[in-house]
Structures are given as structure tokens and as C-alpha cells.
Amino acid sequence: MPAPPRNPPAGATSPYLPYPAEIVEKRLESRGVYTFRLRFLDEVRHKNYDFRPGQFNMLYIFGVGEVAISIVSDPEIGETLDHTVRIVGNVTEALNRLDVGDVIGIRGPYGSAWPLEAAKGKDVIILTGGLGCAPVVSVINYITARRDDYGALKIFHGVKTPKDLLYRERIRAWQKDARTEVYLTVDHPDHAWQYSVGIVTNLFTQIQLDLSNSIVMMCGPGIMMHHAVRDLCSRGMRMDQLYVSLERNMKCALGFCGHCQMGPNFLCKEGPIFRYDRIRHWFETPAI
Amino acid sequence: MHQSDDNRSIEVGALARVEGEGGLDVKIKKGRVTEVKLRIFEPPRFFEAFLLERDFTEAPDITARICGICPVAYQMSASHAMEDACGIKVEGALRDLRRMIYCGEWIESHALHVYMLHAPDFLGYESGIQMAKDFPDIVERGLRLKKIGNALMTLLGGRSVHPVNLRLGGFYRVPARAQMQALKADLEWAKDAALQTVQWTAAFDFPDFEQDYTFVSLRHPEEYPINAGRIVSNKGLDIAVREYTEHFTEEHIAHSTALHSRLEGETLYFAGPMARYNLNFDRLPAAVQSAAEAAGLGPVCRNPFQGIIVRSLEILYACEEALRVLENYVPPDVPAVAVVPRSATGHGCTEAPRGLLYHRYDIDENGKIHSAKIVPPTSQNQRVIENDLYRLIPQYIDFPKKALKHRCEQAIRNYDPCISCSTHFLDLRIKEED
Amino acid sequence: MHTIASNKLAQLFILLKKQGYAVIAPALRDAAIIYDEVETPSDLPVGWTDAQSPGSYRLKKREDDAYFGYAVGPHSWKKVVLPPRMKLWAARREEKGFTISDTTEAPRKLALIGVRACELYAMAIQDTVFIKGDYVDPFYKAQREKLFIVAVNCAQAAETCFCVSMKTGPKAETAYDLALTEVIENKRHYFVAEAGSRRGAAVLAALSTAIARPAEKTAARQVIRKTAASIKRTLDTDGLKTLLYENLAHPRWNDVAERCLTCGNCTMVCPTCFCTTVEEITDLTGDHSEHWRRWDSCFTMDFSFIHGEGSVRSSNKSRYRQWMTHKLASWHDQFGSSGCVGCGRCITWCPPGIDITEEVKAIRKNPA
């Protein structure tokens, strides 16, 4: 894996410093979830900023603190730098109080990326639950923009209730593509719900999956991922075809603060995206 | 709230700018005050009962929690009482350090009262904070004085509210000389500021209200009394601390959970800064005496409204005394003398910022406490306050109710009643009946 | 190698101060030997030693006037390069947004005197974390470069020391500027000094020294050998990483969880533990904000808090296990060495006296 790009380059200045960026767009995705489009105040920085799908930034809200948030936009569309945020606590609530024109801080990108090279020519199965969706949106965008490089794209997305469904518009757009299949499921449907009900793994039984030539990318609640892994492996999927995106408490994203460890891995360096066979031992140990 | 010609009643939600909260009922019948009740219904906190069966070393930290405003006074009276029981005397540098932390408490408490609680009455503000809008320099001077008092307590006690460094026999740890010296510049400044405080308060407008009080305080052969002496009055009382209970009794009044203290042969007595000042003027350093003189105050002051000047003079004294201790300080070899328990009764009485604070304990040879008695200053002054109001209200009976109410509150604040040690919620109700 | 007479040690202090260094060395305070700024060798705990055991530390008088006749105390040098609290940067609100300013202060030149072999290893380990990784911590690096290190080979070990089995002592081997071995024999009291850097050699050359004679060198070696022989506590590191990785569900974790207070003392005293958290400090006006870093501990609940799940390691057991497996196992994967240097601090300063070497033995005795 090539070394992740550094921002700022090692040794140049303090890696702790965030760089100011303006909110240029704030879009409601679903209840309590917003996408923020950001632009560095420093034009040069904005132009040179580079990342790979799956990586994340540390976003700083003045006077409140920093949080790790995945980048969801396409790295090759230099104009955009999008983050989808679920409003859950201290920093994210403060972010939510901001609006277009307000300034926040960014440092990054950090962490590992989705295996978009390895997946070339293969079917890509995307499995997400809840807000897990945010980190994989970047992949979906990436693949749909380079459709011929990949095989079938199958998106499985489960949420609690129809209200929690993110990216309705984008989903509609994805559904239009002939080689992209979108499967949606909820735990608690309402009367208007036209898709499936139940946990995501239930969908596997209904759908033809070419496991031997697929790469699976997963992101979501721990329980969902545990189930999905077990299910897929029992169908003959190899662990090195599975990729998971994980979460840990995170303070610095530089490998200094120690919070994001999971066994020998620092989520901010080796993660947040892991090939499953490399993290399995830790992933399967409770409270590690 | 309503007012009619012959029947008026004034009810105030709560009396503010006193430490703690309490209630006051005033009944006025045909222009005559018929009843004044300072209702202090403390949610009882039972300290004397909690102390039973506890270890004697715990008394200072437990009794400190009676009052967050004068914890040092509680810790000191408790320590003196226990040391008395065990036949120990704390002398030299340790005794001086105790005086010094006590000075810190006086400075802090008096500065708070003078600047933030009482002066606004004289100048027509609702609070010191509000007063700061018009007199920023003065309020900041008061706050800095207060801060210096707190700094003294923090150096010697670890923190200013419920200090942790005081113990039977002395301290857990004593400061280095350099740490003491570090306070010097601030104390020098404070001395000046205290003098200015005296001049500032002396210029206030005081109502004519001289009364013939019985003043009670400690008196020491050499020093202005803080932590030692005999209990004396201007009416001939002169007893040792151990004789306290033979002369003072406490009674439980229906309208108050704070016990009222009585001195035999007197209907009421007055404790606190003014009592100390009147009974010990001759023990004040010359500089403080001349400051008093310059402020127009003689060696005896009988107008409780001028208590604010007396407090300011005591701030000045406390700064001088703290500086004296600081100059002479040589760290003692041990931070505390050993206090070995024995079966005995001990008495302790020191001068809290608000007046006499008496403790008595029975302990056994294992240091277990078998009985405890604590007489805080407020229970002593409650009656004087009531009595002042009896006399004061007729003078202002024709005032608009707001002004009358204000006078009453001010008269209560003359005493800086720290009701927290006894009470809890003061709502002032002035009722005029037909 | 040179010898320095004990009464010439002051020259070293004077020289270092003349070169602009503040001298930090062992000093007696609050019933222990800690590291503090000192003026002269007489500020050292001359003639003192310590008696350590799990959960206990006591000062004791020595029979002689040794300057360095004790083992390590509650402080470690990490407080110098990784201060317990430190401002990382400050932000000020502006008309539009805010500006961030780097608040890096120029580090002080510090001479550390009496650094033990295990502590040198600990510093090397922290270097790996803060300087040799993908990112460089500028504060750490700058301060690290301003250190002059005078190592001391241990003449006295504590009962809690186990550097021998960790291969980190008692002789100073990693980078230092000067290394001293204190020798007290018959009526002579001197140091055998060895320069470990050009700076060190220059300093040594400026002191009144003599070329060490073979007998003196032997005496110095003897001191270290004797110390090594006195260290009875051991930690068998053979296959330890695998052993721990395979025993994440061992019942011993439940046992230690009952004894562990989750007080975090072990992590605070450990010279390699580097975890920190950040605090955002604002003033009342809300126009200024500061980003501070402070030591954190994997024994706190907040440490592994994530939204929606709460603390990932909410049990005592999982927190102790994280600490110990990180030290002894996953550290190897992360940084290529053990995270434990065998200084014994976490054993001595753990109030219940939990002993990492005993915990390893218990698991080794009965592995899954």
C-alpha cells in the first residue's frame, strides 16, 4: 500500500494544526445527518489537497474540539470536499450550529483507503448499516464515475426506520445504472416502505452473488458486521476479499494519542479500513 | 403586596446578600412594632450528633462543613478544644501560622461583606457586581483584597473553603519561607487598600442609631484577639473559656432552628467585629488606631451601621498581623505537635469573622468523641438583630415600604449574619396590622 | 574512560550550567526521590536509598555517602519531553472564522543527570513513537534535541527492578552523552566516566579527571555486575507476544480485575506510556480557545468511549488487559520492541501492588 499522503508534509510544521475551511454547502441527508461541503480558505491548499476514498479528516470546530469524519467526495473532482456527519454529541452538535459561510478547521487526510485498485475488474459488494453509509459513499461515487473499470456493483443498505435512510436522491441515481443494484432494508417499516424488512444479511439469500470474483466493503454497527462476515464466509467468501471500516475513539489521528488502538493496530494509521483477515483476531475479541 | 392607609404589609421574597438564607417576620400594630422574629429554620444538619463516636482528629474537617464562609474558625475552635482536652498547647511558629490563616479568613470574609454585600446598601445598589458598573476601581480593589485573603488561606490551607491542611496540633505541611515571602508584596498592597477601604466606608451616610449594647469578645493580654484569650464583656464579664457554659445558655425558640444563646444576667449581647473592637481597641497597633481616629471613630463605637468601618479596620489589622507573621517566620521543625488522646473535656473558643465561636467536646482515651457542643456566632447575635429592628422600625415607620424594607435588610446586614451555619431561607415579611 | 573524584562532581554541574543547561537530577522530596531542578551535587539525595516492593516505597539512610545509591523513583524523564499538560496551539476568533497560532515555545536546554539504563531505553522507545513514525511531534523532537544526558550505571537495584530479563540494564547502553559509574571502596569515592557523544567527550575533557586505571575500570564493572546479580525479579519474554495474544480470554484477567483499582497510577509512572487526550479551553468571552494535550490513561472510561457504544473497554478486566498486552505484546508489532523496560515503577506505585511479572507468570503457568 502506498504511504498515505501527508498534510502537512512530515516535519514541515506542527501536524497538530488545523487549516481553516469554509462551509460552502450544508445539506440535510436525513434526520440528524448533514453533508458539509468544505473549501480551504487557502486556495493553494485547496487545489493541492489530495486523498483516497475511505480516508478521513479531523474537523475542528472553534472552541469545541476535533472529530474524525470520513471524506465522501470524489478525489478527482478537486472542487469538492464533502463530509457527511451524524449529529451525536459535543463536537458534531457544535458543527450543526454552523452554516454556510462559517469557518471550521481541517487537518488530514488520514488513514487507509478502500481497495479500489484490488477491486478493479471485480464485482463490488457494499454493505452498510446506519450511518456506516457515509464512509462507503465515497467508494460508490468513485465506482459509478469509473463504471467500466468494475464489474457489478451491489449495494446493501440497512437502517432502523425509513426516516434514517440517507442519500435518497443519490440512491435513486445509483438505481438507474444497469450494472448497479441497490437493496434496501429496514428494521421497522412504515406503510410507504417498498423494500425489504429485516437485517441486511437476510438479503443475501435472495440474491445471486458471485463470491469468487467479488470484493466486499463493509461499514456499519459492529453487530451487523459480525453477522455479515459470518454469513459471507459460510457461503465460501474468503476473508481476504472482505474489507471493513472500523471506529474507535480518536483524538489526534497521528498515532500519538493512543486512543484508537485495537490490538496492535492504530485505527488512524492501519485503519480505519482493514482487510478482514488482518484484523479478525481483534475484531472477534470482545472489549479489546 | 398591597398597601392601604391603616393596614399595610410588606413581604419580601428573600433577604439577599447575607450568607445563608433565613426569614424575618415583623408585625406592626397601629404604628408600633409588636413583634420581630428572625426566623431561621435551618434544615437541621445535626453536626453535634454526627460527631458522636467519630475520631477526635476528624472534628476539624467535619465541623468546617458547618459553614463554608468561616471554615477556618470551625477548624480552629475544634482543634483548640481537642488540644485543650489533651493538654497540648501549640506555640511558636505553628501558633503564628494559625493566626495567619485566620487573618486570611478575616480579610476574605470582611472584604466580601464590605464590598459585595454591605456597601451596596449605602450606595444604593442591588449588588457589588452592579456597583462595579459605576465604581469599577473600587469593586476591583475589594475583589483583589478578597483574593489576597484567599491566597493566604490557600497557601496555608490548600484551599480557602474547607482547607485541608489544618489538623490537631498544627498543619499537615508548613510552607517554606520563600512561599511566605512571595505573599509579601500583595499584603503590602492589601494594607494600603485596607486603609483606603476605611476611608471609603467612613464617608458613607450613617443613620443615628447608637445603642447601649453588651459587647462580648475574647481578650488577650498582648494581642488583638483571634484565637486565644478570656471571654469578656463591657459589663464586667471576665471568664476563662472553660467557664463558658456556666455563663452562657442556649435555648430553642419555636420560630427558629438556630438555637439562641443567652448570657446570664443580660437580655442580649453583641458579638463580632464591633465587640472585638470596642473591647480591645488598646490592643490594636498604632497604625490601625490612628486610621480609626482619622475615620472619626473613637475607641468605642455603638452604631451597628458603622460596623462596616470596623470591619475595614479589622482588614487593616489582619494585613498588619499577617505581615508580622510573615516577617518573623522560620519554618518549624515539625508541621504539627503530637496530640495524644485522653479521657477529658476540652473547650475551644476563637474569634470567627462574625464573632465568638465556642466548641466543647468530651473524648475518651481512644480519641472517640462522646459529646459535642458548638455555639456559632449567629446564634448569639440573633436577639440583638431582632432588638435593633424593634428600635429601628419606629424611626422609619413613615417611609415608603420599599425604603423601610431596605432599612431592615441593611440593619440585618450590619451583622453580616452568616446564617448558613444555622439557616437556610430568609424571606422578610413586614406586616402591619390594625 | 576517566575517573572523576567524588568531590569534583560539582564541576560537572557548574560546567553544564555555564553551557546554558538547567540541571535536572534526583532530589529528595515528600518522602521519595524525584527528578527536579537542582543547583549542586549536594542537592542530590546523598546517603539515601530506597526500599521498594509491590505497592511500597520507603526512603532509607545508607551507610555511605553515595550520590546515586538508589533505584528509580515515581518520576520518569518523560515529564521532560512529554509534559503532563501542554498547549499545542491557540485559536482566536476573527471577523471571518478564526486564526490558529502555533504556540510552540523554544525548548529549554536541559541536562538530565542520573538517567538509568532502563530509562535510556524508555526514551529510545518514546523516540520511536514521536520521532520515527509517519508523523513527528515537533515539541517532543525539539526538546529531545536540547537534552544533555548524564547516565548513571546502577549500583543499587530495587526489589521491583527486572531490567536484566528485559535486557535493558543495569548498564547504560543506548545513547547518552556521559555515563558514570559510582565506585565507593575503602576510603575512595569516585566515578568512572565514559563519553557517549562528542559533546560528552568535550565536557569530560573540561573536567578535572584522570585516565581510568585498569583496577578502577574493573571496580566499575564489578559494581554493575553485582547489581545485575542482585536483581532477582524476572519476566520471561520468550514467546510472550504469542502467549498473550492467544490468552485474551484467560481467567487470570478476571482475577487481576478484582485487585485493580483502575486508578491509572501504573500508566502515569510508566516511562514509556505515551497516551494523551486533548482539552479545548475557552475563555468566558468565547473569542479565544486553546488546544491542550494532557496525559491520559487506558484505565479511564473516556479513553475508549465511542458514541452509541459507550466505553469499548468498560470492564476493569478489559482495561488491565489492554494495558498489559500493549506493553508486552502489541508494542512489538507497533514499534518493534517491548513497551516495558523493566524499571518496576508500575509494581511499586500500584497501591494494591499488582505485579506485571506475576501476572505474566500466572498466564504462562496455565495457558489456554
Place this chain on the structure above:
Amino acid sequence: MNQKTAKPTLAVFKFASCDGCQLTLLNCEDALLPLADEIEIAHFLEASSAVLPGPYDVTLVEGSITTPHDAQRIQEIRKQSKKLISIGACATAGGIQALRNFKNVDDFISVVYAQPGYIDTLATATAISEHVRVDFELRGCPIDQKQVIEVLTALLQGRRPDIPSHSLCVDCKQRGLVCVTVAQGTACLGPVTHAGCGVLCPACERGCYGCFGPMETPNTRALRTTWARRGMTDAEISQAFKGINANAPAFRKEHDAPKR
């Protein structure tokens, strides 16, 4: 809340207590006037006779509930308060007066008062959170100045106060103090006590006596064992837990443990 024109309002109420926590707020001399610039002090009897009616944006409550009247009053205050913060050991655990909860309260009344009939009191002293919902609890006997300013600042800034709930030991070590338990054999409640005081007692070479109450995961049993091995009796250990925060569940449970 961040509009400068309409300042948020602050109210301070007192129940059974010593006033020390309110005084701690007044002792923040340097922050007091700046605070008054940012916050409207709407009800703070100890400081001001200006009293504004509720509702209040932030209410600080000192003291524990010890009378039927107070039990009603706190309900009223809760209704008037957007954010209610209980401050100090009394408000968060009952305080020293909660020692009554360990005995029959009538016994106590007769020790102190000659006329027990005049006294109206509940049998217990209880924390505010046992009566109403509390948004944040600030510990300490008394609270710490820096912490109370941090809480108010954080509320003004719309962020969570940075008030760690780990052990006192963490702060003790960060201050560079020497552990009194390990180096002197002094009983110290630090390992089970909530940080926040600034580590005052160990700094005076004295053991912590727990005035900030239990930390987040207090292993009081392990501390009992630790002390017992150093020679303390069960009764002595229980007594240590029966202090300022005796009624905090973790301490109370450990106090009662040997009797079970």
C-alpha cells in the same frame, strides 16, 4: 444563547448546605466581573438582591434536600430551569448531613434540640438528582473554582464541560506528587475518588478523604483489601468511607460491606 443582546440568565439556589460552593463561585475574583458581562445574574441571593423571575437558562443548585418544603421547592426550580446543575457534595450525594441517613433521625434531633417538636425535617438528606432530572453534576466539598468556571464557560460556548471523572491518582501523578500511600503508608481515598480538587491533600502529604465522591469505576473493595493489608481494621476502613460523601452509593455500599 450567544447573542450578546439577550444574555443568558443564571440562577443560584441553596438547599441544606454550608454555602461553601456558592462562596467558591464568589471567590472566582478574576472571573466574576467578566462573567457578569456574559451572563445575567438573575437570582443569586448571596450576591445580589436583584431577583428576576424564571425561567433561567442555567441554574446552579447547592445543598441537599432535607425537608418536605425543600422537596417541593426543587420541583418548582426544575420547572424554571433550562439547564440545572447540582454543585457540591451536598447537592450531588447528600453531603455531610446525609450521615443522618445512617441512623434514626429522631436520635439526632434529640441530641441537638431541646424542643424536638419545633423541628420539621425529612428522615434523610438526599441528592438533587434523587428528586429531579439534573443536567450535570459538579462534585466537590466544596466545588473547585476552575471547574465551576469551566462548566459555565462551556455552557456559554455550547460545548460539554471538560470535567474528567477518572481517579484522583491520575491528577496526582500529573502534578508530580509522590503517592502518600506507597511512600508513607498513609490511607488515601484517591484511587476511588473523583478527580477535580487539584489533588490538595496528597500535596499536603495527607491522604485524600474523598470530598469529590466516587470516581467513574470505583473499585472500593480492592481499596479495602489494600488498606487491610497495611494494617487497618474493617471498622476503620468503613469509617473512612463514611465521610463527606458517605451517601454516594459506592461509598455507602463499601461502608456497609463488613456488616453484610
